[in-house]
Every structure is written in structure tokens, then in C-alpha cells.
Amino acid sequence: MTTTVLISGAGIAGPALAFWLHKRGFAPTVVERAPALREGGSAVDFRGEQMALLERMGILEDVRARETAMGAQVIVDTRGKKVAQMPSVFFSGEVEIERGDLTRILYDHTKDHVEYVFGDYITGLDERSDGVEVSFAHGEARGFDLVVGADGLHSGVRRLAFGEEERFRTDLGLHTAGFTAPNHLGLDHLGRLCSVPGRTVMVASGRDRSALNVSFVFASGPLEVGRRDVEAQKKALAERYADFGWEVPALLESLGGADALYFDSVSQIHLDRWSQGRVVLLGDAAWCAGPGGSGTGLAMMGAYVLAGELAAAHGDHEVAFARYEEKMRGPIKVSQKQAAGIGTFLAPQTRFMVGYRNFLYRVLGSKPMTRVFTWLTSRAANAATLEDYDAPVAARG
The missing domain is CATH 3.30.70 (Alpha-Beta Plaits)
Known part of the structure; x- marks a missing residue:
């Protein structure tokens, strides 16, 4: 019998996980509170090791076809006068795409093999020896072997399985x-x-x-x-x-x-562990880092690792969840550390700090600093290594 996996959240992490679970022989279902795919949203970027992941998924060309192709970011004062300029790699990485466009690509690559349920959400989790009985706001209760919370910073799955958000959120x-x-x-x-x-x-x-x-x-x-x-x-x-x-x-x-x-x-999310029995968290639900932490790419990398470890463990969730966490903890630590200081750049608190930030932008944006700057902005993206996973058929849950 094929292992069934319920994924909460049809943003980016959820469909990315569904993509790899299907490839590995599992039966994923994605439930999304919104009535349809969420369109629009801010742009997300990929760089370094994450580019290899997009290529392995077979979606790199689709992403490039819809990329923003952004040029430089010009810093101006309140009179509109240019005070600094940053190369596109700082804000846009090697390829940048609007969040809604990426969500659509992932959906299009999974919709024929994955069950999507829109306009509903999880209200209860009753774990048993052989699976999880899941209650929904609108649909009838259903049983699944495993449940994944890929439902963002304010994860409902995390609240049900681990406790209230305030215990884990650091603003x-x-x-x-x-x-x-x-x-x-x-x-x-x-x-x-x-x-x-x-x-x-x-x-x-x-x-x-x-x-x-x-x-x-x-x-x-x-x-x-x-x-x-x-x-x-x-x-x-x-x-x-x-x-x-x-x-x-x-x-x-x-x-x-x-x-x-x-x-x-x-905000950031800090949890001692990302799994509780047959329930596991992914992406912002597990480790939200904040801007500058390469969150989208790491969420997709985490999806790849989680599916790979479940397959390698033949559906043994205890083994797979432990290995997934072991491999992703280090990269997430780098991501959260990098994002923790983003306020200095995004919203300097004093006039002096605004001027100093602009000075740093001028220095980092200069040609002699290009190589150093590229390294700085790619640390979080390259913290997770793209491993090769075999694809055995999933065993029973």
C-alpha cells in the first residue's frame, strides 16, 4: 500500500514537496485554505546550489521564462537623488521570479499527479498507531499516514501539533x-x-x-x-x-x-524539533528566517531532502524525519543568522545609520567588491548541499 501524505499549504514548500513525494512513489494530497492559488506576491530569488535544484526538478527553463530580469536597485534620498546603486545579484540572485508565478509553475508540474483541495484547512489531528485522523473545517475527516505543515509563519499545523505560535516566534x-x-x-x-x-x-x-x-x-x-x-x-x-x-x-x-x-x-521560528510523531514541519512553518535568509530556496531544498529521506527510509517516518532535520539544521542556522541582522540594512534606526548603510551599499556595489559581495549574498543558499537520492518505492506508513 502506498504511503499517503497530507500537506497543508499550496504556496511553494507544499507543492515542491508534493512534486518530490510523487517522484518517490508516495501519494500526496495538498490542502489550501485559499479558494485558489494565491497570485502575485513579492519576488523570490535563487542562487548557488539552489539553481541545481531547479534544474533537477526540470523547472529551471520555466522559471527563466517568467523571471523578472531585474536590473540594478538604485538607492535614493527623499528628494529622489541617487546616493548608491546595488547590482541585481544582491536583491535578485541568479534568477528571480514573482512568488505567484513560481507557485503556478509548481502547481502545473504536480496537478496531474497530486490531489489538491482548495478552500479548506486542518482543524484537528488525532494521531493513532497506524496514521493520523485529520479533521477539516469543511470537508469530512480523513486518515493519512503522515501530515506535513508547510503552511507558513502562522502555521495551523504547528499550532495543533506543537502549541501556540508565541512559544516559538521571535520578532x-x-x-x-x-x-x-x-x-x-x-x-x-x-x-x-x-x-x-x-x-x-x-x-x-x-x-x-x-x-x-x-x-x-x-x-x-x-x-x-x-x-x-x-x-x-x-x-x-x-x-x-x-x-x-x-x-x-x-x-x-x-x-x-x-x-x-x-x-x-x-519574525523567525525556533523549534527544538520539527516533528512530532507522524507530523512534520517544512519551510517557514518550521524555521522562518526572514528576509535575506534565502527562505524560498531553502524551503524547496528542505522539501527535496524530506522526500528523499522518506524514500531512503522506505516510509519509516521516525528515521526519515530525524535524518531530514539533521541535514537541514545547519543550513537553517546559517539562514537565520544571516537574516537576523537584516534590519540594519532594511530599516536603519537613525539618520546616521541610514547614511552609513548607504555608504556600505556604495562600497559593496563597486566592481572590486563584486566577488566578495556575491559570496556574502550566497552563503545561506549554498549552506544546503544537493544530495543524490535513489528513488525506491515507498513502503507502508
Whole structure:
């Protein structure tokens, strides 16, 4: 009998795991709370060892066909004057793609072999000796051999299996927001970044020249804004950036009519272990690092390792989960350490620190520093090695 695996989350980590589980002879099902694939989202990049993973999956050409092809990121002051310029490799890696486009590619490569259930989510996990009885918000309860939480920073699976999020979340003192606006700046495969103490705005236009991808990053403690209260989030952003200057008034005007808004704290997840019985966590649900930690690539690498170890262990989840964690802990430690200091670059707290950050950008963006800079930005991506796994047929769960 084929081992059945329920994966919570149809973002990137979940479908990537489903891809490899199917290749290894397992029967994956993906459940997603949203009614359909989530479109749009910020761009994600790949570099170093992660490029080999995309090639091994057979999706590298698809990713290149939809890449943003971003050029330089220009740092400007509030008058719009250029103060520094960063090469594309810093923000965009070797290849960059919008999150929604990558999600679509992964879905298209798995939909014919993987069961997807949209518009539902897990509400209960009852582990038994031979599997897990899973309750859903809308659908009937079902039994699976294994359950994987690939449902992000605010993972429902993690809450059910390990406890409340606050026990494991470390906030980095930042909030971030992202949305799409009309490209009134006329940017063509270019980005702009502007900072004042404690607040930053980033805009970029890549494959779709009619649109601007807008990101706000600001220093902040906990905010009394509901995670699903989009209007309250928009109001909080408008108040926080009301006196920013530069192009922000036009961006805030576009924010009012934005169809979708991402708004959340910049946080990390730290767990003593990533599995509990037949339940295991993957990606941000297990180890969210934050911006600059190569999170998307490492989530896909983790999916590759988890599926490979399950196959190598012939479905023995205890052995496979332990090996998966052993191989991914080191790379995740590097990722989280690299991301922990991102606030110094994304939202410097004082006028002096803004100026110093811009000075560092000028130095790191110079031609003599290109090789060092590329190494610095690739440390997290190269921390996980792409192993070769045999593909035995999965055994019973």
C-alpha cells in the first residue's frame, strides 16, 4: 500500500514537496485554505546550489521564462537623488521570479499527479498507531499516514501539533507590507529604495512594466492590527508613512485601491524539533528566517531532502524525519543568522545609520567588491548541499 501524505499549504514548500513525494512513489494530497492559488506576491530569488535544484526538478527553463530580469536597485534620498546603486545579484540572485508565478509553475508540474483541495484547512489531528485522523473545517475527516505543515509563519499545523505560535516566534522588530500599484515611475526592470530613520520603501518593475511591486519595511513592536483586517492594515500603513515624502503619497493613494495586501511582522521560528510523531514541519512553518535568509530556496531544498529521506527510509517516518532535520539544521542556522541582522540594512534606526548603510551599499556595489559581495549574498543558499537520492518505492506508513 502506498504511503499517503497530507500537506497543508499550496504556496511553494507544499507543492515542491508534493512534486518530490510523487517522484518517490508516495501519494500526496495538498490542502489550501485559499479558494485558489494565491497570485502575485513579492519576488523570490535563487542562487548557488539552489539553481541545481531547479534544474533537477526540470523547472529551471520555466522559471527563466517568467523571471523578472531585474536590473540594478538604485538607492535614493527623499528628494529622489541617487546616493548608491546595488547590482541585481544582491536583491535578485541568479534568477528571480514573482512568488505567484513560481507557485503556478509548481502547481502545473504536480496537478496531474497530486490531489489538491482548495478552500479548506486542518482543524484537528488525532494521531493513532497506524496514521493520523485529520479533521477539516469543511470537508469530512480523513486518515493519512503522515501530515506535513508547510503552511507558513502562522502555521495551523504547528499550532495543533506543537502549541501556540508565541512559544516559538521571535520578532525581529520590523513589519513589512507589500502590494501592487500602477507603474507611475516608468521603471523598466529597475528598482528604487528610499529610507528615512526606521522606515523604508522599495519599488520595482520587472516582467510586467505596467505594474510596480511596492514593499514597505518599518521598525515596530507588536501592532494591534488583525492579520485578516486588510482595511486596518492599510490605515496603519497610511498613518506610519504619512510624512515620508518622495513618491510615497502616490503609493499610498494606490494602496487604497489595492486588491491584495501582504502585511506581517518580520519574525523567525525556533523549534527544538520539527516533528512530532507522524507530523512534520517544512519551510517557514518550521524555521522562518526572514528576509535575506534565502527562505524560498531553502524551503524547496528542505522539501527535496524530506522526500528523499522518506524514500531512503522506505516510509519509516521516525528515521526519515530525524535524518531530514539533521541535514537541514545547519543550513537553517546559517539562514537565520544571516537574516537576523537584516534590519540594519532594511530599516536603519537613525539618520546616521541610514547614511552609513548607504555608504556600505556604495562600497559593496563597486566592481572590486563584486566577488566578495556575491559570496556574502550566497552563503545561506549554498549552506544546503544537493544530495543524490535513489528513488525506491515507498513502503507502508
